[in-house]
Amino acid sequence: DTQMTQSPSSLSASVGDRVTITCRASRSIRTYLNWYQQKPGKAPKLLISAASTLQSGVPSRFSGSGSGTDFTLTISSLQPEDFATYYCQQSYITPITFGQGTRLEIK
């Protein structure tokens, strides 16, 4: 299976901060890397697909980059509604696998 390792597992930050979350795959997944945001009691929401494509309606402060094995999700200026858990997902090969999640908390 393709292991997805996210870091950090949790992060405390303030409104207005720039935040970067990284995701590393155990093998090359080209750009088959997606980022999801999940708030408590809700389903995950797709933010970025194919490593860097921002989904319609997602604020431009979110961005993604990377290819192969190393990927990043950056939030340029945190807003109160961004405090949530973020997951990366590889969709290159089954079994589909997710990172363990990064919990973004208010400092």
Add this chain to the structure above:
Amino acid sequence: QVQLVQSGAEVKKPGASVRVSCKASGYTFNTYDINWVRQATGQGLEWMGWMNPNNGNTGYAEKFQGRVTMTRNTSINTAYMELNSLRSEDTAVYFCARVSRMMNWFDPWGQGTLLTVSS
């Protein structure tokens, strides 16, 4: 708009079976795969498998092989996930998700169905 609506919460005893439904609307049901993902309380996301609504083909995560069955009823645009021989560790929220035909991202997701397995 594209939407997946799942069936309601379930409480089952160990050893029982459960079937969760996922009704699609806003698109042509048989043109996108449906995947199932589960999430235990406070835990991460665990992929269970996929189903092609057009031909009924399926693929399951090794962990669930022999215990899970994914089916569909195209006349009512609904996908199903049945899990057998339930144990307490199966207590989780179960999500269905539509899979992109391009690079297999999941969008949208159903709202989730809480399954509680308890004696």
